[in-house]
Amino acid sequence: MTDEDAQELGITESKEHATGDWYAEVVQKAGIADYAPMGGFIVTRPRGWALWESLKDHLDAKFKATGVDNAYFPLFIPESYLEKEKDVVEGFDPEVAWVTHGGHDELEERLAVRPTSESIIAPFMAQWTRSHRDLPMRLNQWCSVVRWEATETKPFFRTKEFCWQEGHTAHETAEEAWEETMLRLDQYEETYEELLAMPVLRGRKPDHDKFPGAETTTTVEALMPDGKSVQGGTSHDLGTSFAEAFDITYTDEDEAEATAHTTSWGLSWRALGALIMTHSDDQGLVLPPAIAPTQVAIVPIWQEDTREEVLDYADELAADLEDAGLRVDLDDRDTRNPGFKFNEHELHGVPLRIEIGPNEVEDGEATLVHRPDGESVVADRETAVDDVDDALDDVYAKLYDAAEENLEMNVREADEPNQILGTIGQHGGYVKCGWCGDEACETVIKDEIAAEIVMVPLDEDEEPIHEDCAMCGDEALETAYFARTY
Amino acid sequence: MTDEDAQELGITESKEHATGDWYAEVVQKAGIADYAPMGGFIVTRPRGWALWESLKDHLDAKFKATGVDNAYFPLFIPESYLEKEKDVVEGFDPEVAWVTHGGHDELEERLAVRPTSESIIAPFMAQWTRSHRDLPMRLNQWCSVVRWEATETKPFFRTKEFCWQEGHTAHETAEEAWEETMLRLDQYEETYEELLAMPVLRGRKPDHDKFPGAETTTTVEALMPDGKSVQGGTSHDLGTSFAEAFDITYTDEDEAEATAHTTSWGLSWRALGALIMTHSDDQGLVLPPAIAPTQVAIVPIWQEDTREEVLDYADELAADLEDAGLRVDLDDRDTRNPGFKFNEHELHGVPLRIEIGPNEVEDGEATLVHRPDGESVVADRETAVDDVDDALDDVYAKLYDAAEENLEMNVREADEPNQILGTIGQHGGYVKCGWCGDEACETVIKDEIAAEIVMVPLDEDEEPIHEDCAMCGDEALETAYFARTY
Numbered sequence: 016m017t018d019e020d021a022q023e024l025g026i027t028e029s030k031e032h033a034t035g036d037w038y039a040e041v042v043q044k045a046g047i048a049d050y051a052p053m054g055g056f057i058v059t060r061p062r063g064w065a066l067w068e069s070l071k072d073h074l075d076a077k078f079k080a081t082g083v084d085n086a087y088f089p090l091f092i093p094e095s096y097l098e099k100e101k102d103v104v105e106g107f108d109p110e111v112a113w114v115t116h117g118g119h120d121e122l123e124e125r126l127a128v129r130p131t132s133e134s135i136i137a138p139f140m141a142q143w144t145r146s147h148r149d150l151p152m153r154l155n156q157w158c159s160v161v162r163w164e165a166t167e168t169k170p171f172f173r174t175k176e177f178c179w180q181e182g183h184t185a186h187e188t189a190e191e192a193w194e195e196t197m198l199r200l201d202q203y204e205e206t207y208e209e210l211l212a213m214p215v216l217r218g219r220k221p222d223h224d225k226f227p228g229a230e231t232t233t234t235v236e237a238l239m240p241d242g243k244s245v246q247g248g249t250s251h252d253l254g255t256s257f258a259e260a261f262d263i264t265y266t267d268e269d270e271a272e273a274t275a276h277t278t279s280w281g282l283s284w285r286a287l288g289a290l291i292m293t294h295s296d297d298q299g300l301v302l303p304p305a306i307a308p309t310q311v312a313i314v315p316i317w318q319e320d321t322r323e324e325v326l327d328y329a330d331e332l333a334a335d336l337e338d339a340g341l342r343v344d345l346d347d348r349d350t351r352n353p354g355f356k357f358n359e360h361e362l363h364g365v366p367l368r369i370e371i372g373p374n375e376v377e378d379g380e381a382t383l384v385h386r387p388d389g390e391s392v393v394a395d396r397e398t399a400v401d402d403v404d405d406a407l408d409d410v411y412a413k414l415y416d417a418a419e420e421n422l423e424m425n426v427r428e429a430d431e432p433n434q435i436l437g438t439i440g441q442h443g444g445y446v447k448c449g450w451c452g453d454e455a456c457e458t459v460i461k462d463e464i465a466a467e468i469v470m471v472p473l474d475e476d477e478e479p480i481h482e483d484c485a486m487c488g489d490e491a492l493e494t495a496y497f498a499r500t501y
Numbered sequence: 502m503t504d505e506d507a508q509e510l511g512i513t514e515s516k517e518h519a520t521g522d523w524y525a526e527v528v529q530k531a532g533i534a535d536y537a538p539m540g541g542f543i544v545t546r547p548r549g550w551a552l553w554e555s556l557k558d559h560l561d562a563k564f565k566a567t568g569v570d571n572a573y574f575p576l577f578i579p580e581s582y583l584e585k586e587k588d589v590v591e592g593f594d595p596e597v598a599w600v601t602h603g604g605h606d607e608l609e610e611r612l613a614v615r616p617t618s619e620s621i622i623a624p625f626m627a628q629w630t631r632s633h634r635d636l637p638m639r640l641n642q643w644c645s646v647v648r649w650e651a652t653e654t655k656p657f658f659r660t661k662e663f664c665w666q667e668g669h670t671a672h673e674t675a676e677e678a679w680e681e682t683m684l685r686l687d688q689y690e691e692t693y694e695e696l697l698a699m700p701v702l703r704g705r706k707p708d709h710d711k712f713p714g715a716e717t718t719t720t721v722e723a724l725m726p727d728g729k730s731v732q733g734g735t736s737h738d739l740g741t742s743f744a745e746a747f748d749i750t751y752t753d754e755d756e757a758e759a760t761a762h763t764t765s766w767g768l769s770w771r772a773l774g775a776l777i778m779t780h781s782d783d784q785g786l787v788l789p790p791a792i793a794p795t796q797v798a799i800v801p802i803w804q805e806d807t808r809e810e811v812l813d814y815a816d817e818l819a820a821d822l823e824d825a826g827l828r829v830d831l832d833d834r835d836t837r838n839p840g841f842k843f844n845e846h847e848l849h850g851v852p853l854r855i856e857i858g859p860n861e862v863e864d865g866e867a868t869l870v871h872r873p874d875g876e877s878v879v880a881d882r883e884t885a886v887d888d889v890d891d892a893l894d895d896v897y898a899k900l901y902d903a904a905e906e907n908l909e910m911n912v913r914e915a916d917e918p919n920q921i922l923g924t925i926g927q928h929g930g931y932v933k934c935g936w937c938g939d940e941a942c943e944t945v946i947k948d949e950i951a952a953e954i955v956m957v958p959l960d961e962d963e964e965p966i967h968e969d970c971a972m973c974g975d976e977a978l979e980t981a982y983f984a985r986t987y
Contacts, residue, residue, distance in 0.1 A: 052582065053575065061640070086547050087545040089544065090614070090662050093539055113600065163603035175603075
């Protein structure tokens with residue numbers, strides 16, 4: 016390995032001491048994304064886009080299995096349509112990108128590049144919903160949206176254009192709309208756990224932080240290793256507010272006109288940011304097996320006289336693993352030495368490396384090396400396929416357990432403002448406390464350390480953990496979870 | 502069936518006599534697409550989007566099997582980047598949508614909503630291409646693009662925003678770039694044949710109609726039933742023009758700097774328009790089995806006393822067909838009678854209907870009805886799964902054969918202008934003739950009947966079919982295919 020090559024592969028920043036710089040370096044060096052020429056925009060490279068495709072396939076299958084149809088609505092929304100949301104949201108003033116010219120001509124009406132699509136989807140849902148037989152209606156689209164908010168660019172976490180899915184549904188009753196809201200939240204939680212090996216907390220946003228027009232905004236929150244919380248996906252029960260504004264009504268079974276209850280829910284590529292931030296380390300990317308584009312990298316190690324036998328042996332093993340449905344890269348490049356290959360597969364986050372040298376061939380074995388901690392296991396060739404499966408399960412468990420431990424260690428209690436400030440200042444993570452429900456009591460904390468109430472428990476009947484609001488001392492009505500956020 | 506229901510399902514326009522109106526009616530009544538509030542934009546409804554997803558999956562699998570990586574580049578392109586194409590294309594003046602404001606602020610530099618992404622992708626390919634080891638580089642993205650050109654909206658054929666894939670590749674040699682160009686053209690042709698049951702013609706665009714900056718633009722052309730040709734997908738050999746303008750160079754094996762050869766290739770949702778236009782009829786949509794979201798609709802026909810046995814029998818058949826991998830809809834709705842269901846599945850283009858009544862149960866049979874021509878076949882229950890497979894093959898063959906016959910009957914020859922005008926005027930289709938290669942000779946025809954040269958044969962060494970240009974009488978250098986187009 017030349018010095019130049021080594022430099023190209025090596026992560027120089029420290030996850031622990033310079034998390035932001037380290038994240039930016041991992042994303043770029045692992046070939047996940049690059050910065051576009053315009054601030055706030057990124058280019059998602061093949062290794063990054065493969066992660067998004069995998070996340071999309073996983074979640075889309077869940078949606079389709081539960082009655083969701085994909086559709087596609089226009090990229091642009093006329094200003095007058097967007098304005099209609101003022102009927103739902105007082106003081107609505109969207110920070111959007113405006114198209115004002117088509118070719119050489121100024122447009123008669125400005126078009127917003129969609130920041131979210133309620134205002135263009137709702138009028139069509141109104142048109143398509145005539146009878147109770149048309150309900151429930153469950154639509155989803157995978158697309159990108161633009162919000163002119165980002166200041167500094169942070170790939171996947173903060174970008175002006177981001178990819179996401181947005182689901183929009185209409186139902187006959189409030190109960191059905193609430194069930195829908197929770198079903199999608201469940202699917203987000205499962206996806207974080209199963210695919211991304213990340214535990215999340217579930218909750219509601221406080222009233223002052225709900226999606227504009229929503230009755231309830233629910234959220235899954237993920238704790239990052241630097242102690243900040245990421246909003247990992249939100250699912251909104253919109254009640255009848257959008258249906259009233261956009262006239263989504265239907266004829267019920269008794270031939271009476273009724274107003275529908277709607278929901279919307281979205282998960283963005285921010286999930287990829289959270290994934291990368293959670294598991295990766297100072298050697299580069301670390302990926303859970305289910306989402307890794309390459310699950311197993313086989314690195315044959317030969318001298319000139321052992322080349323053929325080593326490669327034949329590695330070839331056969333690769334074929335067996337592929338037959339078992341695994342995504343395998345047999346790295347038989349002549350132009351790179353094993354050390355370079357080890358580093359590169361580590362940088363790229365391949366969950367399991369298999370080393371095959373003359374010793375392995377002679378002894379009928381294979382050496383399996385776990386990406387997260389370098390644990391090395393010698394497997395019998397006879398049972399190698401099962402052993403590799405087990406090793407991938409082990410890798411998943413290591414990643415999930417570490418994230419879970421981090422989460423469990425970092426939910427603390429407090430009952431007065433200085434304790435909240437001190438705990439978050441020192442440890443990060445979540446601090447839960449009694450809360451009277453007044454936004455002003457959040458502001459007390461927010462102004463000091465930029466921590467906010469990221470959620471309150473979902474069960475509205477649950478007793479607050481303390482009798483008094485930790486900030487003002489009035490009666491606590493809820494339990495607030497404070498954290499710094501991305 | 503009530504009158505209102507019947508009206509809702511019935512196509513009132515005639516494919517033969519009012520093709521445009523008929524097309525618009527089928528697209529809307531079959532739930533494929535609706536018109537958006539802004540001219541030139543459409544809403545793609547679930548039944549339409551399912552077709553696009555199926556096309557995408559089919560083509561994407563071919564791309565991935567031949568070394569293509571998906572990626573995602575920004576929606577916006579800075580004006581200065583787009584301007585850079587002036588180095589490649591004289592008089593480049595794109596008809597694009599311009600974003601001029603973000604939130605309340607005017608942008609320092611206007612951003613174009615991408616009309617195609619060469620000018621944003623090429624600079625990154627330049628950055629990523631350093632050594633010959635980085636080549637070939639094959640990138641593709643599935644996205645929507647905007648061109649401010651459409652006047653009248655025609656769903657999928659003419660829309661200002663359209664969905665497509667755009668592939669962009671870089672290679673060491675001109676030969677490799679040409680092979681890539683042809684490989685993608687082959688994959689487009691195969692997709693039309695296999696998935697859409699449509700034969701296409703392959704050719705090159707005349708020089709004056711090439712993609713700006715391309716050495717060669719190749720095309721697959723599909724003949725519509727109204728005699729017009731649709732450009733079904735294009736694959737461009739860009740030579741070194743983009744690589745020179747955007748500095749896509751690499752160090753070759755001898756450590757010398759060399760310029761890459763690039764290609765780009767795209768297929769849009771216009772393919773769906775061509776699909777619908779080709780096979781559908783005055784009863785509604787007709788879909789080939791491979792792309793149909795529902796391949797088989799089972800309609801049980803019962804009286805009160807036979808309900809249970811009929812439904813049980815239909816249930817089991819549905820399960821067997823699903824186990825065989827077919828997409829089945831067992832239409833057991835109580836709220837609709839069989840006549841309504843027949844009409845609805847016909848409107849939606851379900852390739853095969855299976856009728857199950859008490860007679861079928863008693864005789865151990867199933868009645869299979871082909872969508873394209875209503876042919877009805879009685880199958881034995883024992884062999885029903887195989888018979889359904891065969892019936893779906895028959896449906897495919899009927900559709901493909903009809904389209905092929907239409908194509909074969911509609912390629913005619915001519916050797917003087919009036920013959921070209923008369924033949925296209927009377928029959929539509931393609932007229933092939935000798936051509937000197939001068940654009941002025943195309944204009945002679947174009948000015949009269951708006952037919953143009955849609956392609957010339959791919960093999961540049963092939964002799965023209967006539968010695969003289971049919972328009973000017975000078976020596977013919979090529980064979981031109983004239984047709985009216987969408």
